[in-house]
Amino acid sequence: MPYRRFVVPRTIAYGPGALEHLSTVSAQRAMIVTDPGVRALGLAERVEKTLQSSNAETTVFDNVEPDPSKETAWAAFALAQEFKPDTIIGLGGGSPIDTGKTAWLLYENPDLAEKSFLEFLMEARRRELRKKARYVAIATTSGTGSEVTSAAVITDRSVDPPNKAGYGSVQLVPDIAIADPELASSMPPAVTANTGYDALVHAVECYVLTPPSDMVDPLALWAARTIMEWLPKAVENGADMEARDKMHLAALQAGIAFSNGRLGMVHGMAHLIGATHHIPHGRANAFMLCPVFAFLYTGYKARLSALASHLGIGGKDDRTKVTNLLKAFDDLKKKIDIPLAIEASGLEESEWQAHLGPIAASYAMTFSRIPNLSELSPEARRAQGIPGSDKEVEAIFTHAWNGTRGELA
Numbered sequence: 001m002p003y004r005r006f007v008v009p010r011t012i013a014y015g016p017g018a019l020e021h022l023s024t025v026s027a028q029r030a031m032i033v034t035d036p037g038v039r040a041l042g043l044a045e046r047v048e049k050t051l052q053s054s055n056a057e058t059t060v061f062d063n064v065e066p067d068p069s070k071e072t073a074w075a076a077f078a079l080a081q082e083f084k085p086d087t088i089i090g091l092g093g094g095s096p097i098d099t100g101k102t103a104w105l106l107y108e109n110p111d112l113a114e115k116s117f118l119e120f121l122m123e124a125r126r127r128e129l130r131k132k133a134r135y136v137a138i139a140t141t142s143g144t145g146s147e148v149t150s151a152a153v154i155t156d157r158s159v160d161p162p163n164k165a166g167y168g169s170v171q172l173v174p175d176i177a178i179a180d181p182e183l184a185s186s187m188p189p190a191v192t193a194n195t196g197y198d199a200l201v202h203a204v205e206c207y208v209l210t211p212p213s214d215m216v217d218p219l220a221l222w223a224a225r226t227i228m229e230w231l232p233k234a235v236e237n238g239a240d241m242e243a244r245d246k247m248h249l250a251a252l253q254a255g256i257a258f259s260n261g262r263l264g265m266v267h268g269m270a271h272l273i274g275a276t277h278h279i280p281h282g283r284a285n286a287f288m289l290c291p292v293f294a295f296l297y298t299g300y301k302a303r304l305s306a307l308a309s310h311l312g313i314g315g316k317d318d319r320t321k322v323t324n325l326l327k328a329f330d331d332l333k334k335k336i337d338i339p340l341a342i343e344a345s346g347l348e349e350s351e352w353q354a355h356l357g358p359i360a361a362s363y364a365m366t367f368s369r370i371p372n373l374s375e376l377s378p379e380a381r382r383a384q385g386i387p388g389s390d391k392e393v394e395a396i397f398t399h400a401w402n403g404t405r406g407e408l409a
């Protein structure tokens, strides 16, 4: 059996008060990457004060938007070129942490900034980091787990549909991750719900798609169980610090799991509807989860059924168990006020229909890289969870629009 590797930050500071760990980080020039919302909460100033008390010079880039664009990441890189930090700090949800990771990668390898976006994505995984700076990630949402992952997601909006691209390299795993639930306690209910559902999808998508692993599975399952129990409490009462603490750590654990395992079709399809229709990342995942898992049933029945058992969900056979599992995922959405159907979320049907064909074709295209694809029979494709045509992808998106899902074949 080939060996596998497991990569995590060198230090993970977690639990109430974990932000204090920052005072032990010896930085002389620190650049903080954040967004206007997080800055307005006073968090960038808190971080700056902590660093300045040990005589570090600081600068702040606070111009990150949700689903950050290539231009934003390149602008953060330009500030790094000017300021020459020895420490870069991503402060916020996934958007600022990923922008910071990308700015860090460019700062360490400035020639990458001259490349096309596609060349940048291909080259990124081969490049060294840490010649100039370290990376510290401080999470303020309980969602992406980006504070511990080897991934970053950046969107190229110059193409249609926009290319929301995740890229990864073990080098990108932050040196230090700080997960202090007190920083997440200011999230309003909708942000708590969307980001928390993202963490759930990381845990369950990773569990179903990753080959069984005694390192990854326990984290994914623990995170999934914790989120099913505690997300409704965190949404209902944002001041419930026990719920915030449980969610903050579960999101981090799910991040470690998928960063050392894999994600797939739920995230792939969610990225397209998120980037095209400006649907928050976690909410887009919530829309896609059940239609995609129903599609994957043929190929992943055993893992889906085992996931149901681990979550305490029973049934007389695999099909009943998995049906009950998908129902539990839908029930969670109801509890936290995420609509079951995209249709109920305020998006105009004409808008949806105008983009449906192109995004389905664009997603179906992503499978064209699979070797010998044309030689696979429809049954073999289905068993590997590979859609056979644009129409099949369109049907899955249409289930998400209607809040339905296909038959478990």
Ligand SMILES: NC(=O)c1ccc[n+]([C@@H]2O[C@H](COP(=O)([O-])OP(=O)(O)OC[C@H]3O[C@@H](n4cnc5c(N)ncnc54)[C@H](O)[C@@H]3O)[C@@H](O)[C@H]2O)c1
Pocket: 035, 036, 037, 038, 041, 065, 066, 067, 068, 092, 093, 094, 095, 096, 098, 140, 141, 143, 144, 145, 146, 149, 150, 151, 152, 153, 183, 184, 185, 186, 187, 188, 191, 194, 195, 198, 281, 282
């Ligand atoms: N790198 C990874 O491993 C990874 C994994 C999954 C998703 N992502 C990406 O991360 C991005 C989404 O990140 P996100 O879901 O964390 O949201 P986000 O970073 O886009 O933030 C969403 C909103 O929440 C606000 N916010 C953040 N913290 C807050 C707090 N404590 N109190 C009040 N408001 C707060 C922000 O200001 C922003 O308006 C997407 O681009 C997604 O594709 C990355």
Ligand SMILES: [Fe+2]
Pocket: 144, 198, 199, 202, 267, 281, 285
């Ligand atoms: Fe995600």
